Amino acid sequence: MIKISKKVEYALIALKLFAEKPNEVFTSKQISDKYNVPYELLSKVLQKLKKCGLLSSSLGMNGGYKLDKDPDQITIQQVISAIDGGISLTECQQGKTKDNCIIFDNCSIKDPMHKIQNELQNFFNKKKVSDLV
Amino acid sequence: MIKISKKVEYALIALKLFAEKPNEVFTSKQISDKYNVPYELLSKVLQKLKKCGLLSSSLGMNGGYKLDKDPDQITIQQVISAIDGGISLTECQQGKTKDNCIIFDNCSIKDPMHKIQNELQNFFNKKKVSDLV
DNA sequence: TGAAATTGGACTAATATAGTCGTATTTATA
């Protein structure tokens, strides 16, 4: 079953909120309350979004997160990469140079699948947070 | 991490072989030997491909599977559907009417994600087994 | 000084995927 992870869903829910109110600061708590998202999990997600430069944060009381990029500059691909490490249609397309698939050497679909994967990344690169209207 | 399952990979490896030698009969054993794919698992996969009409089978000695459709008529989407039950980008897009996501009622990304899911299905509908050359 | 916030690591629980085992049935052929 091809799907995106819950974490990415939570990230997109949050990013959509940020996109609707740019320059406004929201805390993890506020967002988790508003959307019934598990607080601790959402916190981790927002931290990752910050680490890759999509959000900026301020510590301490009255702290929180705010958007650090234009919503139409943030691609779904970026979000998937930030949270889940990206798309890798097949096992051998993950960073796993060592410990590769045993089929690798006589795999007949490796190359065509790699091509499809590229197209898929392109697909998600064209999808922006601003499209989640 | 967005990816396809091992079962779908095995299905595609098999289907590519069938597509290269149409009308030729192959057994589970032959294919699992040729590609180092676990025999029992591959058997299950081929049974599913038969059930949805992509392959036909003959029982008993000298039995096996052969292609039952044109390779350029078999889409990757069909294969994913047959083996893994299709693509459902988000949880709420699986057949789960009951036991839905608790966020469902005030989820802000549900509808746009549904649209993206449709495009994604369209993407995989355009990919044919015959493209795996 | 205290409350509210981010940050970060370790941990557990739940689920999904991958793979195995055993057994029944069919069928060509020796």
Added chain:
DNA sequence: TATAAATACGACTATATTAGTCCAATTTCA
């Protein structure tokens, strides 16, 4: 007619991934 080779099917185990929780540190405003 016995046997070997094949599909067919269901139950099972093992492994990996995902989801979620817990705990403690640090920052900062008031």
